[in-house]
Amino acid sequence: MRLLVLGGGGFLGHHVVAEARRAGHDVTVASRSGTRPFPDVEALAVDRYGDLSALDGRTFDAALDTFSDPDAVRATAERLRGSAGALGYVSGMSVYHPDGPAVPDEDAPVRRPGEASPDDPLQERSLAKLGAEDAVTSVFDGPVTVLRVGIMVGPRDPSDRFTWWPVRLARALAGEASRTVLAPGDPQRAVQYSDARDIAAFAVRALGDGRAGVFDTVGPLRAQPLAAVLDACLEAAGGRPGDVTWAWAGEDALRAGLHDVEEEARPLWFPEDQIPQDAIDSSAARAAGLRFRPAVETARDVLAWHRDRGEPALAAGFDAAQEAALVRRCAEGTAPTG
Structure with a gap:
């Protein structure tokens, strides 16, 4: 698989790159600095708020995005239309509505603008993630995998x-x-929390399989x-x-x-x-291969x-x-x- 990781030098993105390399995939990272996280990984310099030209003329079997700005995520998804076979996006479990079920699954109600108290620390970030989810699912022309993560450690x-x-x-x-x-x-x-390396392994596998859908990736079992x-x-x-x-x-x-x-x-x-939730139901992701160490x-x-x-x-x-x-x-x- 030829995989594009938008980011790749930080936390989850780094582990996605490392996992993809272990699995024998060809990896390209795109970041503002254009720095290689590993010597054998190609790096492209891109500006998520402006210059995406480094992606022009390139094709990938799959790409993964972790950015939170909906407009930037939309612009990148549009740029990848027709040049990437599948697209993954990393969202978060905080998108679920505070008044929803105690143990939400992927079909549970999500947050809506204007419904949270002014001092809710999660509302603004969650709405941004939901906006980005909508951007990738409405713009991209191939399978989209949305990973909703929680507390990541490792x-x-x-x-x-x-x-x-x-x-x-x-x-x-x-x-x-x-x-x-x-x-x-x-x-x-x-x-509930997840080792970022476990999420990375699941992301690489899901993108390689072209598995579309939303998955809660909060663990452990x-x-x-x-x-x-x-x-x-x-x-x-x-x-x-x-x-x-x-x-x-x-x-x-x-x-x-x-x-x-x-x-x-x-x-x-x-x-x-x-x-607000007692726990998050990750049974769909576990059935699709997610494992927790x-x-x-x-x-x-x-x-x-x-x-x-x-x-x-x-x-x-x-x-x-x-x-x-x-x-x-x-x-x-x-x-x-x-």
Whole structure:
């Protein structure tokens, strides 16, 4: 397969390129910089808001787009009409209507303009994704695969929101940090997330098959309680149950105690009131071949990646003093616990 990846140097796009190479496909990436993510990958310089001429005269069996601007996505889809056999687009699970079913599938109601409260942090981004979905499905002349993703984790995650956990636990086990570890919310709260590499593998397979349709790609196979995910991170760091003490703090306490830490930099799962659904039904994608690796494998690989990149300061996290203060508040009963 000749695959065009619009992007390819960041997180999910990089893993799509890597997966396609492993599968023996010919890969071209298109980005503003025109930088090759791998030596054997062709790179084209394109401006999503202007100059797409590098795509002229080129043909591909499939292309994948992750951009969020509907107008730019539409312009690219129009440019690829007749020159790409199939088109994939990466959307998000936040497009589902907050008042819809507790466990939405691909046919559940989606958000509509003017129906969300002004302080809904997901509305604007979700409407942009829905606009882009409509653009690719209405403009492109071949099979379109829409992947609705949720929380993505794994090596190269620029947010470090998941990476924080195995790194923090490894530091505790090495004696470099306290073995009392702040943990967010309710330990039995079910969480769903996906390793970006699993989504990448599914995307490459679906595009190669010309599989059209919308697919929820949120995993793992069963919703896992947050406590189990953090225990998997502890195992990945070389620990065993009991090696650390979890200090579970309610989300109100966390908001108050971390008020000076930007929300996107907090190493926590998204607040419960920002995720109106109990879970996402990904059975259609699983039936089409989507597979989810165990949490411990993701955590081990993330820790190894962090060490390979020289263990820089994490993009997410808080300092030891903030963590200790919240732990003390919870122990004294001055902050609600999950």
